[in-house]
Structures are given as structure tokens and as C-alpha cells.
Amino acid sequence: MNPAPHVEVRNLIVTVPGPDGAPLRIVDDVSFEVARGEVLALIGESGSGKTTIALALMGYGRGGAAISGRIRVGDATLDGGGASLAAQRGRQISYVAQSAAAAFNPARRVIDQVIEPALIHRTASSGDARASAVELFRALGLPSPETIGSRYPHELSGGQLQRLMAAMALITRPDLVIFDEPTTALDVTTQVSVLQAFRRVVRQQGATGVYVSHDLAVVAQMADQILVLNRGRVREHNRTGKLLAAPADDYTQLLIAAAHPHVKAQAAVPAKPEPLLEIAGLHAGYGPIDREGRPTLPVLSDVSLTIMRGAAVGVIGESGSGKSTVARVVAGLLAPVTGTVSLAGEPLAPTVSGRTREQLRRVQIVFQNADVALNPAHSVGDILGRVLRFYHDLRGADAQRRVAELLDLIRLPAAVAERRCDELSGGQKQRVNLARALAANPDLILCDEVTSALDTVVRGAILDLLADLRRDLGVAYMFISHDIATVKALCDEIVVLYKGTTVQSGRRESYDTPPLHPYTDLLIRSVPELRPGWLADETVQAAAPFAHMPESTHLCRLLPRCPLAISGRCDAIAPPLRKTSAGHMLLCHRTEAELIG
Amino acid sequence: MSAANRRSLWRGAGRLIVKRVGLALVTLLLVSAVIFTISGLLPGDAAQEVLGRGATPEQIAALRHEMGLDRPAPVRYAEWLADIVRGDPGQSLVANKPVADIISERLPNTLTLAALATLVSVPFAFLIGIASAVSRGRKLDRALNIATLSMVALPEFLVATIAVLVFAVELLWLPSITIVPKNPTFAEYVRAYAMPVMVLAVGVVAQLSRMIRAAIITELDRPYVEMALLKGVRPLRLIFRHVLPNAVGPIVNAMALSLSYLFGGAIIVETIFNYPGLASLMVNAVTSRDMPLLQACAMIFCAAYLLLVLIADTIAILANPRLRQA
Numbered sequence: 076m077n078p079a080p081h082v083e084v085r086n087l088i089v090t091v092p093g094p095d096g097a098p099l100r101i102v103d104d105v106s107f108e109v110a111r112g113e114v115l116a117l118i119g120e121s122g123s124g125k126t127t128i129a130l131a132l133m134g135y136g137r138g139g140a141a142i143s144g145r146i147r148v149g150d151a152t153l154d155g156g157g158a159s160l161a162a163q164r165g166r167q168i169s170y171v172a173q174s175a176a177a178a179f180n181p182a183r184r185v186i187d188q189v190i191e192p193a194l195i196h197r198t199a200s201s202g203d204a205r206a207s208a209v210e211l212f213r214a215l216g217l218p219s220p221e222t223i224g225s226r227y228p229h230e231l232s233g234g235q236l237q238r239l240m241a242a243m244a245l246i247t248r249p250d251l252v253i254f255d256e257p258t259t260a261l262d263v264t265t266q267v268s269v270l271q272a273f274r275r276v277v278r279q280q281g282a283t284g285v286y287v288s289h290d291l292a293v294v295a296q297m298a299d300q301i302l303v304l305n306r307g308r309v310r311e312h313n314r315t316g317k318l319l320a321a322p323a324d325d326y327t328q329l330l331i332a333a334a335h336p337h338v339k340a341q342a343a344v345p346a347k348p349e350p351l352l353e354i355a356g357l358h359a360g361y362g363p364i365d366r367e368g369r370p371t372l373p374v375l376s377d378v379s380l381t382i383m384r385g386a387a388v389g390v391i392g393e394s395g396s397g398k399s400t401v402a403r404v405v406a407g408l409l410a411p412v413t414g415t416v417s418l419a420g421e422p423l424a425p426t427v428s429g430r431t432r433e434q435l436r437r438v439q440i441v442f443q444n445a446d447v448a449l450n451p452a453h454s455v456g457d458i459l460g461r462v463l464r465f466y467h468d469l470r471g472a473d474a475q476r477r478v479a480e481l482l483d484l485i486r487l488p489a490a491v492a493e494r495r496c497d498e499l500s501g502g503q504k505q506r507v508n509l510a511r512a513l514a515a516n517p518d519l520i521l522c523d524e525v526t527s528a529l530d531t532v533v534r535g536a537i538l539d540l541l542a543d544l545r546r547d548l549g550v551a552y553m554f555i556s557h558d559i560a561t562v563k564a565l566c567d568e569i570v571v572l573y574k575g576t577t578v579q580s581g582r583r584e585s586y587d588t589p590p591l592h593p594y595t596d597l598l599i600r601s602v603p604e605l606r607p608g609w610l611a612d613e614t615v616q617a618a619a620p621f622a623h624m625p626e627s628t629h630l631c632r633l634l635p636r637c638p639l640a641i642s643g644r645c646d647a648i649a650p651p652l653r654k655t656s657a658g659h660m661l662l663c664h665r666t667e668a669e670l671i672g
Numbered sequence: 673m674s675a676a677n678r679r680s681l682w683r684g685a686g687r688l689i690v691k692r693v694g695l696a697l698v699t700l701l702l703v704s705a706v707i708f709t710i711s712g713l714l715p716g717d718a719a720q721e722v723l724g725r726g727a728t729p730e731q732i733a734a735l736r737h738e739m740g741l742d743r744p745a746p747v748r749y750a751e752w753l754a755d756i757v758r759g760d761p762g763q764s765l766v767a768n769k770p771v772a773d774i775i776s777e778r779l780p781n782t783l784t785l786a787a788l789a790t791l792v793s794v795p796f797a798f799l800i801g802i803a804s805a806v807s808r809g810r811k812l813d814r815a816l817n818i819a820t821l822s823m824v825a826l827p828e829f830l831v832a833t834i835a836v837l838v839f840a841v842e843l844l845w846l847p848s849i850t851i852v853p854k855n856p857t858f859a860e861y862v863r864a865y866a867m868p869v870m871v872l873a874v875g876v877v878a879q880l881s882r883m884i885r886a887a888i889i890t891e892l893d894r895p896y897v898e899m900a901l902l903k904g905v906r907p908l909r910l911i912f913r914h915v916l917p918n919a920v921g922p923i924v925n926a927m928a929l930s931l932s933y934l935f936g937g938a939i940i941v942e943t944i945f946n947y948p949g950l951a952s953l954m955v956n957a958v959t960s961r962d963m964p965l966l967q968a969c970a971m972i973f974c975a976a977y978l979l980l981v982l983i984a985d986t987i988a989i990l991a992n993p994r995l996r997q998a
Contacts, residue, residue, distance in 0.1 A: 192903045195903065
């Protein structure tokens with residue numbers, strides 16, 4: 076084996092022009108090496124410089140970033156001794172971006188983009204490149220590999236695009252592939268198969284890998300060694316197994332602890348629980364309503380759930396499950412087609428315009444992305460003050476006092492009231508987003524993926540805050556998430572949605588042991604565990620006997636994906652709703668005993 | 673891909689385009705009503721204008737009756753609309769000639785001027801817009817920004833006057849008015865059109881290049897551009913293969929606006945260079961209260977505008993795979 080490492084980075088420093096014009100170091104004196112064929116993971120939260128380092132390996136600096144230090148990849152170096160790194164972009168060094176949906180050009184067919192690196196660098200003729208693209212599509216487990224390339228990006232799912240992007244990165248048979256959070260935007264069930272496909276194909280080609288991620292559990296499956304970064308500096312660097320088993324640095328320990336979300340504060344369940352929000356027989360969707368009373372794009376069918384006063388109910392499902400639509404209907408942003416929503420016994424009007432101000436005040440919604448939900452032109456004080464004025468008619472000194480109280484509740488200093496949102500960090504913004512809802516003194520807060528865009532450490536802090544607020548203020552949550560670990564940490568009850576139908580509901584504890592709905596089981600098994608080799612154990616999922624069947628609204632929606640489907644029943648009639656001995660509800664043809672066995 | 677599949681792909685676009693055409697026709701109908709109403713609101717009418725100030729009310733009333741101006745407005749509108757659809761916008765009240773004849777004399781002039789100005793300005797606008805967007809924030813971009821902004825800010829009559837002063841009066845290179853001789857040689861043709869085309873192009877290049885710059889910059893900030901760079905795509909390929917296909921929608925719409933201006937808004941240029949085009953014809957029709965002529969000109973301008981926007985929409989729909997298959 077070649078004694079010289081394939082990738083060698085010495086004293087890498089990346090600076091960007093700071094706000095006052097002085098250069099700001101975003102990567103500070105980072106050194107590492109990667110042997111040929113190995114995978115190095117760069118891990119850290121946002122702002123740790125992990126993507127910056129990865130891009131520097133291609134000689135690329137975002138937004139005028141200046142790169143200095145020594146970088147060598149094979150024969151290519153940063154300063155161009157041998158060959159320049161920039162000339163190797165897309166040839167010997169290739170890149171898989173975080174969001175394939177955004178990184179593909181929407182106006183061009185996918186195949187043209189996949190083979191483009193080979194054509195630009197003249198590594199293959201157009202015909203050969205197409206042939207090897209189809210081979211890669213097949214190896215990456217894409218459906219109909221011969222024709223999928225002729226589609227446009229908007230016609231493909233996120234998981235498919237991410238695999239297509241991997242094919243694009245591998246088409247020139249590069250020595251080094253850089254994966255920049257390639258599965259962060261994917262559903263957990265999709266993530267597993269994409270990770271498996273990536274690992275298989277990269278190993279086949281014998282490429283070296285650099286894997287950028289904030290998720291230790293994912294990295295544990297992919298990497299041979301891990302480099303932990305914080306604020307542009309290396310905190311710890313070790314082989315994967317050793318680092319996870321015996322983390323030396325306190326920041327690494329913090330990251331590992333945060334990988335398992337748990338909350339300290341637990342709210343006492345009231346002695347006589349009374350229902351706060353009741354949803355019954357909800358059907359909703361988008362588009363014009365047809366003659367049979369169904370919308371063009373039905374999203375929810377027959378969803379019912381009850382939230383007790385002060386309770387936390389988790390709603391979980393993958394993208395397209397309709398979980399956000401439930402929140403939109405409850406908040407009055409989308410009128411249901413049929414079904415009722417009532418708050419403390421009184422029915423709510425279908426949309427916001429028909430509800431009283433008092434009803435609006437009692438139900439507040441918090442959106443996933445605080446960057447978009449908060450007006451960047453307003454100060455935090457303005458944002459909270461507006462809510463206080465609208466619902467409580469508070470002005471002047473009274474409002475200021477209340478703003479200070481609210482900031483204290485969300486553990487931010489009172490001085491934050493003067494700051495604008497774009498001066499705050501991601502976690503602070505999400506706290507302000509939450510304070511905006513709290514300002515109304517609501518009975519129920521609809522939390523729509525409020526922790527999904529946050530780093531693990533920050534996510535843990537927000538979950539703790541939510542639990543404390545519930546204990547201290549008695550506020551109830553509908554907590555919507557795609558992450559079952561987060562939901563289990565915070566909620567007493569969990570509802571699992573699949574394609575707009577409730578497939579399982581019940582107490583949190585009932586999700587720890589079988590019987591589980593086959594979809595719930597899939598969700599839980601798909602969450603990567605924090606030990607190397609988990610992905611290898613998770614061999615190819617049991618095949619679904621009805622994978623060829625189109626999805627039907629009259630049958631179990633999971634049928635094409637369900638490994639437990641029964642011929643003659645699941646493909647013939649709609650599944651019954653069963654109540655298990657443990658007291659939770661399952662929508663499945665399989666009996667409790669069958670699901671345990 | 674199978675032929676059937678491809679057919680279904682294009683059906684969505686067909687439906688969208690048919691819808692746009694329908695909308696354009698409805699708009700044109702509404703516009704015709706507005707034109708008819710507004711031209712009726714202008715003070716005085718053709719009868720008064722023809723007879724002059726000395727005419728008695730009886731004489732005016734008699735002429736009005738003769739011209740059919742005393743019938744109810746809805747009747748006159750219906751008749752006028754039917755005539756327009758048949759391609760006969762009526763008789764000019766002032767020149768006593770068919771409006772169609774007058775317009776067919778002027779329309780080719782306007783079309784020639786607009787076409788020449790388009791041919792000159794579009795390539796320049798693309799060149800400036802792309803150069804400016806690619807060098808965003810750098811010296812070249814700033815210089816081009818200053819240049820285009822001052823070109824937008826300069827009123828046309830000023831540009832025209834300065835051009836006349838420099839090229840016609842001082843240098844004696846070009847004639848100060850545009851007279852195209854019968855059967856011109858190429859040199860005569862260029863000399864005749866150089867100045868009006870140049871003056872029109874100044875404004876159009878400036879506006880269009882700024883729109884192109886903005887459209888390209890919006891696209892340059894999108895993640896697929898960074899991805900393309902990391903694939904090793906070179907700048908020219910990046911602009912022409914990756915960015916422009918996505919920027920087509922806003923750019924063709926900006927072009928439609930600029931071109932419709934060339935068609936109907938060239939009044940100052942026509943006046944200064946004494947060029948017999950449609951815009952000056954319409955202004956004359958207003959001053960002489962020649963309603964049929966005025967209405968016909970207005971309809972032509974509106975139709976041209978709607979046609980250009982329709983073409984732009986169609987191109988934008990065909991260029992966007994999402995709309996094409998909607």
C-alpha cells in the first residue's frame with residue numbers, strides 16, 4: 076500500500092471578511108490525513124466549519140473565503156504544485172450536496188446533469204457516460220434505471236435525487252468523494268437505504284471519502300475515523316470505534332449525550348384530565364372539491380385525536396404523511412372538508428376568519444423555520460409586543476415588562492428585546508419563535524417540526540425548555556415531528572400518521588415493545604444507532620410481497636411497502652382498527668399475537 | 673421515451689397556452705370597450721373639428737347626423753367592433769380616406785424601426801447584462817451599472833437632440849431627419865436609420881440589460897450554480913447551459929415590455945426625426961379628433977402589446993419543465 080496518505084491537510088486556515096472588515100477565521104489551524112480508501116467524518120454543529128473544510132478540499136471558498144495552509148489530494152495541491160485542486164473538481168474530487176432537490180438544475184433533464192462531469196473533463200464519450208450512469212443508477216438501487224434519467228428534478232423524490240447526485244459524483248470514477256450532509260433532508264426510512272447504497276458503491280469504486288454531518292449515529296455507520304469540530308477548531312480526532320467508546324474531549328461527550336434526546340422535567344398528569352382539543356373524523360386536502368366531496372389532492376382521511384389539558388401529544392410520520400396539515404387545520408389555516416375540531420367543548424369555525432379572538436389566542440402555532448417565521452426587519456421586542464397588543468391590549472411599560480418576563484421564560488437575557496432576529500443564533504431564534512406563541516398565553520401550542528432544523532445539542536436544550544414550560548405553565552402541545560426519538564422524549568401520547576391515516580396511537584410506553592404497527596416498526600428500526608456496524612446488521616429489509624401493487628385509498632396505504640401483508644386480506648379489504656391489550660390502537664389486518672411474533 | 677408519453681408531456685403546455693390565448697382575446701375585447709369609451713370622453717368631436725369655430729350648432733348637428741355620431745354609443749360600439757373584426761376600421765373623418773389605407777402606409781415604417789432597434793439592442797443588452805451579473809460587485813459591474821443607470825435616466829429627447837447636434841450638425845455624418853429614399857442602397861439605408869435606431873436602442877439596452885442582470889443574479893445565488901462549479905463547469909457553460917435556461921421566463925417578459933415600447937412609444941423619436949410612424953399618426957388623430965383613426969391605432973398598440981406578452985408567456989412556459997408538464 077502507498078505509504079503517503081491520499082488526503083493531507085496541514086494548518087488549514089479559512090478566513091472570511093468580517094462585519095467590521097477585519098478577516099474572521101472560520102477554520103483555525105486544522106490538520107488531518109486520510110488514507111486511500113478510508114472515510115473521514117467531519118462532525119460538528121452549524122458554524123463549526125465542517126462544510127468549509129470539505130469545500131476547501133476542492134479549492135473552493137464560499138462568499139470570498141480565503142484559504143491558506145497546505146492541502147494535498149493525490150498529486151493535486153491547493154497552490155497548484157503538481158495539479159491544482161480547482162482543476163480536479165468533478166474529476167478526481169467530487170461533491171454530493173446536502174439538498175439534492177436544490178442542487179439539481181430544475182430546467183435540465185437529470186441524465187444530462189449526471190453525465191456532465193464526464194463530458195466536461197472528457198473522461199468518457201456521451202454514449203459511454205450514459206451507459207455507466209445507468210450502471211450506477213442500478214447499483215444505487217434506483218427504480219427503472221434505464222429511463223429515470225430522462226426525468227426532470229421536480230418529478231423525482233428527495234431520496235431518488237440524492238442517489239442520482241451520488242451517481243453524478245461517481246461518474247468520473249473520482250479518487251475522493253465529499254458527502255456534505257447527504258441524508259439530512261431525507262426521511263429516516265429513506266435515509267437507511269440511501270446510506271447503504273452510498274457505502275456499497277463507494278467501496279466498489281475504492282474511493283476515499285470525506286463525510287460531513289452533524290449526526291453522530293449516521294457517521295458511526297459511514298466513517299473509519301472522526302474529526303470533531305467546534306467553532307472552526309479540532310476538538311478531537313480518533314478512529315470511529317475508539318472515539319464513540321471513549322470520548323476524550325468534553326465537547327465530544329456533549330455531542331454523544333445529545334444524540335439520545337431525553338428531557339429532565341416531567342409534567343404531573345392532572346388528577347381529573349379534561350379534554351382540551353378534540354378532532355373527530357377529519358378529512359382535508361388541497362385543490363378544488365369534486366362531486367363526491369373529495370379534494371383533488373386528499374391529504375388527511377378520517378383522522379381523530381384528543382389532547383387533554385396540559386398534555387403533550389406527538390404526531391409523527393414521514394414527509395407527505397399529512398402531519399403538518401393536521402396543525403394547519405387546527406390552527407384554522409386550512410378548512411377541513413369534513414370533520415370537526417373543538418376546543419374545550421366548543422366547536423371551532425373551519426378557518427381563522429370565523430373564529431373569535433379569544434379562540435385564536437388559545438391555540439398558537441410555532442413553525443419549523445424561525446428564519447422564515449420571524450420578520451427580519453423587526454426587533455424581538457416588536458415581535459413579542461405586537462402579540463401582546465393584539466391579544467391582551469398591553470402597551471408601553473406593561474408590554475415591556477411582559478416582554479422581559481417572556482424572555483426570562485425562554486432563558487434569554489432581557490437585552491435581546493432590542494436585537495433584531497438576524498443577529499441571533501438558530502437556537503435563540505427558535506426560542507423567540509416559541510416566546511411569540513407564549514405571549515398569547517395559549518392553552519395549546521402546535522409545534523410543527525420545531526427542533527428539526529436545529530443541531531443535536533441545541534435540540535436537547537429546546538426540548539428541555541418545552542418540557543419546563545409545560546410543567547410550569549400547564550400548556551398543552553401538539554408536537555409534530557418526523558423523529559420518533561424526539562417525540563418519545565417529550566410526549567405522553569403518540570399518533571403515527573401514514574399517508575394521512577392514523578396507523579397507530581397510544582401511550583408513549585406502548586411504543587417500546589411489540590405489538591407495533593408494521594410502519595411504526597419500520598420507523599423505529601430506521602433510526603440509526605450510535606454504534607459502528609448498525610447499518611451492516613440492518614440487512615436488506617424484508618421484501619414487501621405487494622410491492623408491485625399501486626397504492627389505493629380503499630386498502631391499507633402501507634400495502635406496497637409492508638413486509639407482513641397477507642394475500643387475500645390486505646390486498647382485498649380495508650384494515651380494521653384494533654385495540655390491543657396494552658390499550659393502544661392499531662390499523663392492521665395482523666392480530667396482536669401475529670405482530671408480537 | 674415513448675411517443676404517447678411525450679404527447680402527454682406537451683398536452684399540459686398546450687392547455688396552458690390555449691388558456692393564455694383566450695385570456696389575451698378577452699383582454700383585447702375589454703380594451704376595445706375602454707378605448708371606445710375614452711375616445712368618446714375627449715372634448716369636442718370630429719364634426720366640430722371639421723367645421724371649425726365659426727360653425728353654427730345647426731351645422732354641427734347636421735354633420736354629426738351625416739357622420740352617424742348622434743346614434744347611441746352601444747350601437748356605434750357594436751358596429752365599430754364588428755368592422756374592426758372584419759378588418760375595416762372605417763373611414764377617417766378628417767382625411768376622408770379609409771383608416772386601413774392610412775395605417776397600411778405607416779405600419780411598415782414602425783415595424784422596420786422597431787425591428788432594427790430590436791436587432792441592435794437585444795445582443796448588446798445580453799452582453800452587458802451577462803457581463804455585469806458575472807462580475808457582480810466588481811469594477812466592471814459598477815462601471816456598467818453607472819452607464820446603464822445614466823442611460824435609463826437620460827430623457828429620450830435629450831439623447832436625440834445631442835445625437836443630432838453631434839452627428840448631424842457638428843460632424844455632418846448623418847442626416848438630421850429620417851427620409852428613406854425609394855430603392856435605397858445599403859449605405860443610404862444605414863445612414864437614414866442610424867440615428868433613430870441608436871436613440872431608441874439607448875433606452876432599451878439600458879432597461880433590458882438591467883433586467884437581464886437581475887434575472888441572472890437571482891439564479892446565480894441558487895445552490896445548483898455552486899453544484900455546477902463544483903462539477904468543474906466553466907463560466908461560459910455555466911451561464912449558457914445552466915443559468916440562462918432558468919432565467920428565460922423573466923428575461924423574455926422584460927423583452928416583451930421593451931419591444932412593445934419600441935412599437936408604440938417611439939413618439940419622441942418619430943417627431944424629432946420627422947419619421948412617419950404609427951405613434952405620430954395617433955397623436956395627430958387625437959389633436960384632430962379623428963376617432964376612427966385614433967381607435968384603430970390604439971387597438972393596434974394594445975394588440976401588439978398583448979401579442980408580445982403572449983409570446984413571452986409561451987416561451988416561458990415551454991422553457992420551464994414544471995409548467996410544460998403541469
